[in-house]
Amino acid sequence: MEAVGRSALVPVWLPWPLPQGWLVTGLAEAGDDRSGVRATVVALSGPSLIHGPADLLIIAEEPGVGLGAGFAGLEGPDPGTGFDEGPPHAKVEIKGHPTALWCVESAAPDRAAYAGEALGNWLWTVVWPAEAGYMMTLADLSLRDLRDQDQVLDLPFGAFSPRLGGEED
Numbered sequence: 143m144e145a146v147g148r149s150a151l152v153p154v155w156l157p158w159p160l161p162q163g164w165l166v167t168g169l170a171e172a173g174d175d176r177s178g179v180r181a182t183v184v185a186l187s188g189p190s191l192i193h194g195p196a197d198l199l200i201i202a203e204e205p206g207v208g209l210g211a212g213f214a215g216l217e218g219p220d221p222g223t224g225f226d227e228g229p230p231h232a233k234v235e236i237k238g239h240p241t242a243l244w245c246v247e248s249a250a251p252d253r254a255a256y257a258g259e260a261l262g263n264w265l266w267t268v269v270w271p272a273e274a275g276y277m278m279t280l281a282d283l284s285l286r287d288l289r290d291q292d293q294v295l296d297l298p299f300g301a302f303s304p305r306l307g308g309e310e311d
Contacts, residue, residue: 154288164188165300185303196274201266210266215250232278
């Protein structure tokens with residue numbers, strides 16, 4: 143976790159405190175040695191109010207990278223035109239400020255995806271199963287950037303998320 147935080151040029155978002163019963167289940171990054179880490183992913187797993195377990199990915203990326211869109215099941219590198227029309231569907235708190243997220247309706251049908259902008263980068267949340275997307279509208283998530291040095295968190299870790307394994311969904 144520290145290595146990702148040191149090399150990332152974008153935030154490494156973590157909801158804190160974690161929702162009840164949720165665990166950190168992985169970290170991923172996209173970039174290279176020359177240009178640095180341009181996208182980060184924090185994976186979490188926990189109980190769904192609907193049925194069974196749920197998985198949540200929180201992605202921060204520079205515009206044009208496309209990692210969030212890929213996890214959302216989209217063809218292009220961003221949520222597409224018109225995704226942010228009208229009032230936001232969800233909000234998360236970042237550094238004491240509400241941050242708007244809009245539902246990406248063109249996401250793959252087995253997941254719910256929300257996208258917005260935070261600190262000049264794309265912010266994506268992708269939730270499996272799609273029915274667990276309610277979490278983004280009901281949960282009061284406050285995101286912390288794991289790159290910030292002024293925090294000591296005792297994170298609960300679980301088994302590695304299959305959502306980060308490169309498997310086809």
